[in-house]
Amino acid sequence: MNMYVISLITQNTLCVLQRVAGMFSRYRVNIEHINISKHTDKISYWNIVIHSEDEKVELLQKQLSKIIELVDIKIIDKVPL
């Protein structure tokens, strides 16, 4: 089990939080920490902390990439627990 820090850039629109959060809950991954801030009127920056495994995180990353409003996604940190 590792702790991952995931960074997202999304459009700043209605329902984006629901789309992203829903993806985590679908894969039964709890969000330990989340921070979302508006960068411009159109763009938001996100940081999400989860506890999971590489395989699941890779799948989550690919599935999150399919959200139309998602602009970018990166795993910026991984710490063994």
Added chain:
Amino acid sequence: MQITGAEAIIKSLIHLGVTDIFGYPGGTIMPTYDAMFHEKDLRHILVRHEQGAVIAAGGYARATNRVGVCVATSGPGATNLVTGIADAMLDSVPIVCITGQVNSSLIGTDAFQEADIIGMTIPITKWNYQICNANEIPYIISKAFHIARYGRPGPVLIDITKDAQFNKLEFNLADINIHQYHYPKISEAQISQAAHLINQAKRPYILAGHGIAISEAEQELLEFANKTGIPVACTLHGLSTINTNHPLYAGMLGMHGNYGSNLLTNEADLIIAIGMRFDDRVTGNLATYAKNAKIIHIDIDKAELGKNVFAHVAIEGDAKEVLGELVHIVSPNNHSEWIKQFADLHNLEKEQIVDHAITPKPNSQIKMAEVIHMLSQKTDDGNSIIVSDVGQHQMIAARYYSFNKAKTHITSGGLGTMGFALPSAIGVKTARPTQNVIAVVGDGGFQMNIQELAVLVQDDIAVKILILNNGYLGMVRQWQELFFDKRYSFTELLNPDFVKIAEAYSIPGVRVSKHEDLSSAIDQMLNSPTAFLLEVDVEKEENVFPMVPAGCGVGEIRLS
């Protein structure tokens, strides 16, 4: 030009090439229905339940690869779409659902027929969006079509408030972008790596999936298989992407697929999976699946690559383009010894299962396979499309019908939506009016959307319905027999007289229970210029074999 939002919806749809839509009116979608009242360029087919509309739109899309469109009102109208949307999501079907919504000033007040359909459909749509401002309508509808069709297709839902439908906007056709599709650039390194593996392999095996049909790569698949001499097995949705009589056709994969095609998966040294996603029904127990093979996985959806089965070479791309490139760089080959292994197992399955299933025996009831086999022989000109429901009859239709033309097999694979066949066949027949569309249904599934019989008459849609009636929810009963010590818990059905029901809708029908009457009844159905219902009483406790029991590997496939 100032027009209302509702008029903009209709004009946008027409501009995007829509000719047919399926729907059901109601309070919040009334402005849009009013706008289509005099519209001659758009055929509206009035279903009897919104689930019928969304599944019909899906059938239309499956038959053509064009975007299917359905319309419903807010609240229950919208929630009734949910099953059909999930069905389209799992089977990658491009549909656009337009729902009415209460006035924007009433949203969040628990207004009459208000439902948060956006919240409800986020997990089962590729994209959804709520329009409260009429000005957004042309652009958003065009974006919806683009998203539905682009890449891996899927459903999109657009929820439009009643005030946005009433309000005026400055409508300009230039606001409707007809997007061009650009697929990801295919990695040349991976293509050459794949070609290298293909050229080296001794027992290579192609698994052809739905992606072949979606990208219309049937010809490329054929050229690739012919050149390399590699056997081709199809997933349920891959059926009809290659002629089932082709010498390289190895059979159907999956829980009720063919014996050899499943068993030899574990003998293959190379698997070339094209437009398929290694669904659990195909792989069985993953721990023992294809352990001797390297895997080349070709899919338009990056998220599928390596999801269930590790891919040694993962190629993100459109099947048509990838196969088009691969075919030029692979070496001609043949694998006669390997093909013979498939032929031997095919013969074993034929002797032990197929011949018994299709040959009538005196003093016995008709078997499902006998009906499908006869239907297949009578419609071998390739002009018929089989639309099956979900259950035993679906597996029998997939196993015993010879598909010799592309896009002639349509079914609900991923979600397994009972009640699918009749409304889907309505969509298919609307899209393909010159083809014979035959809905093969069980007595259970047929009753889930039986109300759509009315559509066949009101909109003059000549769908042929073939009910294989065994008086049970047959697939569940089979599992109860095999795995629950024959405790048939609530799977026996007391059915109505289906022919009389058809008659009440002015649809001609016949019921058959004897072998000798079957042939003429099928002829009568096929020759009917209008919709027709043929009910066949089949053996009550027939089981579908071969079978890979749940949790077992494909190597443990059972012939009985």
